[in-house]
Amino acid sequence: MNFRAIWAIYTFEMSRFFRTLLQSFVSPVISTSLYFVVFGAAIGSRIDQVEGVSYGAFIVPGLIMLSVMTQAISNASFGIYFPKFIGTIYELLSAPINFLEVVLGYVGAAATKALFIGIVILGTSALFVDLTIQHPVAMLLFMVLTCISFALFGFIIGIWARNFEQLQLVPLLIVTPLVFLGGSFYSISMLPPVWQTVTLFNPVVYLISGFRWSFYGLADVPIGLSLLAIAGFTALCLGIIWWIFRTGWRIRS
Amino acid sequence: MTQMAPIVRIKGLEKAYDTGFQALKGVDLDIEEGELLALLGPNGAGKTTLISAVCSLTIPTGGTVTVGGHDVVRDYRAARDLIGLVPQEINLEPFEKVMNTVRFSRGLFGKRRDDAYLERILRQLSLWDKRDAKIMELSGGMKRRVLIAKALSHEPRVLFLDEPTAGVDVELRKEMWDTVRMLKADGVTIILTTHYIEEAEAMADRVGVINKGEMLLVEAKSRLMERMGQKHLTIELHEPIQTIPDSLSDFDLTLLEDGRALVFAYDTRQERTGITKLLTELQAAGIVLRDLQTTQSSLEDIFVGLVQEDAA
Numbered sequence: 001m002n003f004r005a006i007w008a009i010y011t012f013e014m015s016r017f018f019r020t021l022l023q024s025f026v027s028p029v030i031s032t033s034l035y036f037v038v039f040g041a042a043i044g045s046r047i048d049q050v051e052g053v054s055y056g057a058f059i060v061p062g063l064i065m066l067s068v069m070t071q072a073i074s075n076a077s078f079g080i081y082f083p084k085f086i087g088t089i090y091e092l093l094s095a096p097i098n099f100l101e102v103v104l105g106y107v108g109a110a111a112t113k114a115l116f117i118g119i120v121i122l123g124t125s126a127l128f129v130d131l132t133i134q135h136p137v138a139m140l141l142f143m144v145l146t147c148i149s150f151a152l153f154g155f156i157i158g159i160w161a162r163n164f165e166q167l168q169l170v171p172l173l174i175v176t177p178l179v180f181l182g183g184s185f186y187s188i189s190m191l192p193p194v195w196q197t198v199t200l201f202n203p204v205v206y207l208i209s210g211f212r213w214s215f216y217g218l219a220d221v222p223i224g225l226s227l228l229a230i231a232g233f234t235a236l237c238l239g240i241i242w243w244i245f246r247t248g249w250r251i252r253s
Numbered sequence: 254m255t256q257m258a259p260i261v262r263i264k265g266l267e268k269a270y271d272t273g274f275q276a277l278k279g280v281d282l283d284i285e286e287g288e289l290l291a292l293l294g295p296n297g298a299g300k301t302t303l304i305s306a307v308c309s310l311t312i313p314t315g316g317t318v319t320v321g322g323h324d325v326v327r328d329y330r331a332a333r334d335l336i337g338l339v340p341q342e343i344n345l346e347p348f349e350k351v352m353n354t355v356r357f358s359r360g361l362f363g364k365r366r367d368d369a370y371l372e373r374i375l376r377q378l379s380l381w382d383k384r385d386a387k388i389m390e391l392s393g394g395m396k397r398r399v400l401i402a403k404a405l406s407h408e409p410r411v412l413f414l415d416e417p418t419a420g421v422d423v424e425l426r427k428e429m430w431d432t433v434r435m436l437k438a439d440g441v442t443i444i445l446t447t448h449y450i451e452e453a454e455a456m457a458d459r460v461g462v463i464n465k466g467e468m469l470l471v472e473a474k475s476r477l478m479e480r481m482g483q484k485h486l487t488i489e490l491h492e493p494i495q496t497i498p499d500s501l502s503d504f505d506l507t508l509l510e511d512g513r514a515l516v517f518a519y520d521t522r523q524e525r526t527g528i529t530k531l532l533t534e535l536q537a538a539g540i541v542l543r544d545l546q547t548t549q550s551s552l553e554d555i556f557v558g559l560v561q562e563d564a565a
Contacts, residue, residue: 002330002363003363004360004363004364004365005360005361005362005363007360008356008357008359008360008361009360009361011360012353012357015353082346083346086344086345086346086347087340087342087344088344088345088346089344090308090310090338090340090344091338091344091358091361091403092361093308093309093310094308094309094310094333094336094338095333095361095362096329096330096331096332096333096334096362096363097361097363248312252309252310252311252312253270253305253310253311253312
């Protein structure tokens with residue numbers, strides 16, 4: 001294992017993050033505050049409690065997940081796409097490193113950034129609503145696993161993308177709709193029965209459900225199923241990345 | 254004294270693309286430790302593909318490459334550890350600082366951080382004053398030297414330079430040549446690609462000529478330059494002649510078929526080319542000249558010549 005290489009990639013990626021720390025910190029704070037003003041105060045005041053939790057508090061897990069997923073994807077996809085775009089990828093290909101080391105460096109950094117933003121949003125939320133976290137360890141576990149699995153997914157997108165448009169395409173057309181329709185801002189039980197069934201095909205539902213359970217003990221689907229879903233998604237992404245490096249798909253001709 | 258094993262050994266290396274294009278057609282090449290080998294060939298000859306296959310940027314479809322005895326595919330860590338690569342394009346992150354990017358390269362190769370060593374490289378490449386400058390603030394020549402510094406950061410034994418002077422003005426080219434000579438003096442084995450004969454001439458110990466994915470020949474520079482130094486003087490005559498006068502038999506002359514022109518082949522690197530003597534003799538023989546014209550074999554001509562020799 002080339003630990004120095006992992007560390008070199010990780011710190012190199014993180015330094016980009018630290019250069020824009022203020023921006024990285026301020027933008028999630030502002031966007032979260034806006035959500036609370038709109039959904040929590042303006043609209044939320046007209047909505048009854050959802051399963052015994054105030055609407056403002058109910059949306060916190062979904063809000064965190066929304067940001068964590070999109071941040072993990074965009075950080076990881078950009079992280080690996082950028083060297084491809086400017087040509088510095090040659091160095092990764094000619095260095096004595098294997099796929100796991102490259103992934104640990106890039107995905108590790110992207111997941112760290114997403115985790116940081118998730119925690120910032122959690123902290124901001126606490127300023128607006130009364131938060132209870134019934135299962136803090138599970139909460140952290142879910143958040144970390146989501147950061148990692150979506151960073152892996154983003155890494156795949158970054159390798160797949162041939163231009164900046166494609167880089168934005170998957171997050172915009174697939175991930176954002178899945179997250180919005182995945183129960184970020186509502187409970188699945190609020191939907192008509194047919195749509196409840198359809199929703200169960202959305203993998204994001206399992207993540208948000210499990211994450212919300214760790215806060216309020218409320219879950220749309222069994223918690224074990226949530227864990228299984230995220231483990232499966234992580235394994236699938238790792239498998240795809242292993243295949244990418246083995247065949248050199250879109251990186252090594 | 255026994256011959257040391259070559260540091261790089263390329264055997265039957267092939268690269269075919271999905272499109273069916275065969276970029277390398279079974280290349281064999283041994284590179285000795287400490288030498289400077291220039292790979293000479295026109296654009297599209299397969300120079301970059303060859304380097305890419307050795308440096309793991311591309312996956313060969315046949316043959317083997319070993320570096321320091323390590324197979325570049327099976328034993329990639331040990332092999333890549335010995336190789337430094339300077340790409341043809343200026344592939345650098347524009348917002349990064351010089352020292353950071355060089356330090357990153359060293360880390361990527363799994364080497365312990367050693368700022369004293371990196372300082373020595375940067376000083377040697379006249380980049381030390383720019384260590385905290387962002388890449389985008391540097392001139393073109395400096396950026397190329399940053400690429401070299403990155404390639405040297407992990408103390409490789411073999412350095413590949415892919416067209417180090419492509420698209421570079423004359424002054425920078427000379428500067429680059431000095432840099433390469435300095436690296437060679439440090440004992441690094443260097444393989445560089447170029448399509449300039451003068452570049453190979455200025456630096457190489459040996460020259461490999463590659464065209465259409467085939468290694469046409471690899472030989473000591475001095476021998477190759479002899480072949481390439483040939484020039485032709487065409488002498489158009491006022492009146493056609495039937496035979497070359499005996500007094501001119503010492504010269505390498507050919508009479509063109511209609512007898513209206515003589516072609517004199519000579520070597521530009523000789524102390525005396527014999528032109529003055531030839532012209533004097535011509536006058537003595539009473540031959541009246543109409544026009545003179547000299548042509549030098551272009552690289553293309555030489556390639557054609559080599560291919561024909563190959564076939565013969």
